[in-house]
Amino acid sequence: MSTAAGRPRDPEVDRRIADAAVDLFGRTGWAGFSMDAVARAAGVGKASIYLRHPSKERLLADALTHRLADVADVDTGTLRGDLVLLTRQLLDIYRGESGRAVLRLIVEAPSIPDVGSRWESLRESQVLAARAMVRRGIGRGEIPAETSVTMLLDTLCGGVLMHVWSAPEHLQARMAADVESYAAELVDFLVGAVRRDI
Known part of the structure; x- marks a missing residue:
């Protein structure tokens, strides 16, 4: 799967984002869940997350699909x-x-x-x-x-x-x-x- 610019997505970045999202939700619940916090935990820029997930709801749903x-x-x-x-x-x-x-x-x-x-x-x-x-x-x-x-x-x-x-x-x-x-x-x-x- 490619981004709009045609560059292939890095599966390692996908995994880090999913892991960070699920782990953050487990620690803080929905009240403490944000794109900024996931980006920091995953060690990626927030733009990398928005390229993959249009909202924090979709981010968590996609991460759960990946992990569960x-x-x-x-x-x-x-x-x-x-x-x-x-x-x-x-x-x-x-x-x-x-x-x-x-x-x-x-x-x-x-x-x-x-x-x-x-x-x-x-x-x-x-x-x-x-x-x-x-x-x-x-x-x-x-x-x-x-x-x-x-x-x-x-x-x-x-x-x-x-x-x-x-x-x-x-x-x-x-x-x-x-x-x-x-x-x-x-x-x-x-x-x-x-x-x-x-």
Whole structure:
């Protein structure tokens, strides 16, 4: 992709701008977000940002698209495997380098034009992937047919969010090291709670 003058865009500058935008939003929220602050953090001129993004709303929305991956619906062959993978994906989103920005988005995105639609797209990917996983599990007879898909997923996603949100700073490194075991324990607890002899 080229600029209007025909010069190719520098992908390294694109990455620095996106990283700076998401990190700044994570630290300051929308109230502290500005083109000037992003330019300073990225080490680029403000003109470089305006060449790529016409407004600060579009800047943040584009940066989020660059940094936040949609949740993938991967069929591992078992409900447990699918839900463990989903839990790990959610932990990566909420706990990763962009985690602070994601937590702010939960509260602020609906009031920010362009950004709200990007956040809704990410949330929709989570919902569609998660519901497909549970429905496959019901179809395979791994959990009862009358299991509430919504209640199971509300509990799973809420558990992940609270696990990340409530962890004190001094336990962050330990939480990062325990991602695999936490994902397995949470899923085993939930699936065990809804299973019965069928």
